[in-house]
Amino acid sequence: MTQHARLQPPPIPFIDLAAQRRALGTRIDAAVARVMEHCQFILGPEVRALEGQLSAFCGARRAVTCASGTDALALVLMAKGVGPGDAVICPAFTFCAPAEMAALVGATPVFADVDEATFNLSPASAADAVAHARSLGLTPKAIIAVDLYGLPADHDAIAALAAAEGLFVLDDAAQAFGATYRGRRIGAVADATATSFFPAKPLGCYGDGGAVFTNDDELAETLISLRMHGHGEDRYDHVRIGVNGRLDTVQAAVLIEKLAAFPDEIAGRERVAQRYSEGLGDVARIPRVPAGLTSVWAQYTIRLSPGAREGFAAALWAEGVPTAVHYPKPLHRQTAYRRYPRAPGGLAAAERLAEEVISLPMHAYLDEPTQARIIEAVRRAVAA
Numbered sequence: 369m370t371q372h373a374r375l376q377p378p379p380i381p382f383i384d385l386a387a388q389r390r391a392l393g394t395r396i397d398a399a400v401a402r403v404m405e406h407c408q409f410i411l412g413p414e415v416r417a418l419e420g421q422l423s424a425f426c427g428a429r430r431a432v433t434c435a436s437g438t439d440a441l442a443l444v445l446m447a448k449g450v451g452p453g454d455a456v457i458c459p460a461f462t463f464c465a466p467a468e469m470a471a472l473v474g475a476t477p478v479f480a481d482v483d484e485a486t487f488n489l490s491p492a493s494a495a496d497a498v499a500h501a502r503s504l505g506l507t508p509k510a511i512i513a514v515d516l517y518g519l520p521a522d523h524d525a526i527a528a529l530a531a532a533e534g535l536f537v538l539d540d541a542a543q544a545f546g547a548t549y550r551g552r553r554i555g556a557v558a559d560a561t562a563t564s565f566f567p568a569k570p571l572g573c574y575g576d577g578g579a580v581f582t583n584d585d586e587l588a589e590t591l592i593s594l595r596m597h598g599h600g601e602d603r604y605d606h607v608r609i610g611v612n613g614r615l616d617t618v619q620a621a622v623l624i625e626k627l628a629a630f631p632d633e634i635a636g637r638e639r640v641a642q643r644y645s646e647g648l649g650d651v652a653r654i655p656r657v658p659a660g661l662t663s664v665w666a667q668y669t670i671r672l673s674p675g676a677r678e679g680f681a682a683a684l685w686a687e688g689v690p691t692a693v694h695y696p697k698p699l700h701r702q703t704a705y706r707r708y709p710r711a712p713g714g715l716a717a718a719e720r721l722a723e724e725v726i727s728l729p730m731h732a733y734l735d736e737p738t739q740a741r742i743i744e745a746v747r748r749a750v751a752a
């Protein structure tokens with residue numbers, strides 16, 4: 369999650385991890401110190417404890433932690449046997465990891481467009497991508513839905529498409545753990561859900577980390593084997609090709625403390641988002657949350673007219689307000705991904721959004737006076 373590189377550090381942080389440390393640091397440091405005492409740095413007791421708490425939090429039967437959100441995606445694709453000759457439908461407007469992991473396991477990512485109103489995978493374009501993949505002689509195996517900026521994708525429509533086409537749905541909820549979809553928490557919605565505990569995500573640790581959620585016990589057991597070199601019942605009989613992809617005990621200890629504060633932080637993020645929407649709704653194209661869904665606001669992202677973004681970011685920067693662009697280039701325009709197939713209807717929404725989106729500072733500890741300063745700066749910059 370890169371910020372605009374400018375000369376001076378901003379007076380207002382984009383994500384204030386230091387403020388969170390002031391609130392939770394003592395508890396977290398004590399939890400880390402306990403790990404230093406027991407020295408079970410790999411798969412120590414905190415890892416299992418965290419997995420139980422994560423699955424209880426989101427209502428999935430199983431949580432399997434791993435080394436990153438990227439590994440979480442790869443492990444599911446590996447467990448499902450996705451490989452050469454298979455197609456994985458991915459949105460064109462998101463972080464690269466879903467398409468990257470599809471390609472890494474040997475499959476072909478096929479890009480589908482997103483819905484302009486939600487920034488998330490368009491089910492109609494995904495259906496076109498499935499048909500196109502078949503016409504190319506590929507076997508569609510999976511749809512990776514991404515819950516971008518913390519907002520759940522159109523999961524009912526995606527599940528219906530997957531059921532009709534015999535595909536499984538992997539939800540990339542790296543930005544959306546804690547969000548809800550029609551009364552269910554993300555993690556308990558798709559066949560498998562991957563999330564990330566990268567520090568800047570809504571629930572972040574002090575390094576890299578991730579998890580997979582599923583109701584499928586067999587899948588969970590395969591993931592547990594894959595994250596540790598494909599071990600079998602006998603630890604030295606490796607039964608499949610896996611990776612070294614475990615979550616460190618220290619990170620689990622950090623996450624246990626952060627998860628305890630997470631419901632309050634989600635409420636804090638919601639308040640910050642409401643204040644932005646009230647303060648900016650009349651001057652900017654603000655994000656809308658469809659009825660029945662909640663967002664965890666990994667980003668608060670507005671849209672500007674084409675060509676306006678650079679001047680807008682510079683004007684805010686001059687007032688000490690940092691911004692970030694996720695993502696300035698859709699995947700199908702990036703060097704490593706240009707060669708992969710695209711839904712025949714085109715990827716126009718992904719291309720427009722990549723030119724128009726910009727995100728404002730967002731975290732649970734953003735206080736009202738600081739946010740008022742940001743809102744005033746945005747209003748001035750929009751009017752300029």
Ligand SMILES: *Cc1c(COP(=O)(O)O)cnc(C)c1O
Nearest residue numbers: 436437438463465542564565566
């Ligand atoms: C951050 C992110 C990932 C990757 O997570 P890591 O933990 O950094 O590997 C994957 N997908 C999306 C949408 C992300 O935002």
